[in-house]
Amino acid sequence: QSSLKIEFDSVASWKQGKQFYVTNDRISLIFENSDKYSPDQIRLAGTRLTYKGYVTGSVLDNRAVVTLKFTDGVNEYRYCTNKEIQELSPNFQVPFMVDEDMVKSVAHQIVGKTLYVRTRLWYDVHTQQMIDRRQYIAVKVDSVLPGDDALPLKVVFTTLDTHEQAMLRISSGKSLQSRDFDAMFSLKNPRNEFPEISPENWLLITKGKVAEGMNKMECRMAKGSPKQIVRTPSHDGMGEYWYYDGGMFLHFEDGILKQFR
Structure with a gap:
């Protein structure tokens, strides 16, 4: 739903x-x-x-x-x-x-509301270019505009803390579920769901960054799911390599991040 x-x-x-x-x-x-x-x-x-x-x-x-x-x-x-x-x-x-009418209906539901973005990949309002910013942070919705064929809705928002304006493109839900409203925005503050994550690690996660000592859940929140996982037994226990596009990898020992690139 x-x-x-x-x-x-x-x-x-x-x-x-x-x-x-x-x-x-x-x-x-x-x-x-x-x-x-x-x-x-x-x-x-x-x-x-x-x-x-x-x-x-x-x-x-x-x-x-x-x-x-x-x-x-x-x-x-x-x-x-x-x-x-x-x-x-x-x-x-x-x-x-x-x-x-569909654009107006969506605007009526969310303009003026505080939402939480679930992705770091936003669009610049002026150039329409993709920009890498932050995820799981509070934004206020300014407007909803018509987009393109694949993603017919553009949601323009301003971050509550830094007052940066940007936008996300979303699908109308009939196609591209991966880009629908619930994939891009949350109505609830995700921070409240993870009280066990330290403030330092949460700040890194919002920027899509990781640090040694993070657990697998924190790394997945920061970087998303890996393309490939390779498990290797080691003298310390079980090692695990997570591989991402672009040559990036994360190396865990017993579920804790030991090394990354």
Whole structure:
């Protein structure tokens, strides 16, 4: 059960005037040809299209295939779904579009709230580049914006301690569970779940760093799960090597970190 409620309304219940954010100029490829515009001249990425209802009909057979109509205020664009209205599931999405009602619904649930980020890999708000920061720290949600096809939601937040603004991209939960809300954010302070971790080690964990003497749980929280684990008996007991991408490894003796690179 996700802590975020994301609902999609079915095409049959879409009202004229519903807004969609366009994620990619390739959207011109899905629209029917028109003598009003040339598909290779349309640049719609970053703009909003307004839903104008649908028409049904098919030349080839008797199916009442749905064609959706959108406008940018200048041109009307038509997208043939090749499906009848009852075949369009609530999860139906037009390619290269993000439903603005869904974005508003998520914003309504989390803007202004204090959440805890579960990942160090954030995005710079201005450059959109990935940045390596901190995890398991408190942030306040500033806004929710439309993202791209794969990750349609951008959550903009400010850290409570240093007032740095950044954002995370999350999926709408239908795909990419690894990037959904609960994978990226926690409603509860994770620090309270691990009172046994020392303040020094907790600070390292938030920065994704490790130190000799840490146990395996602390290292996993700091670095994530290893790609490979190799166990080797040694004269002191059981040794264990954790290997990560990029040549990094952690070496444990009897569950305690002895060496790392």
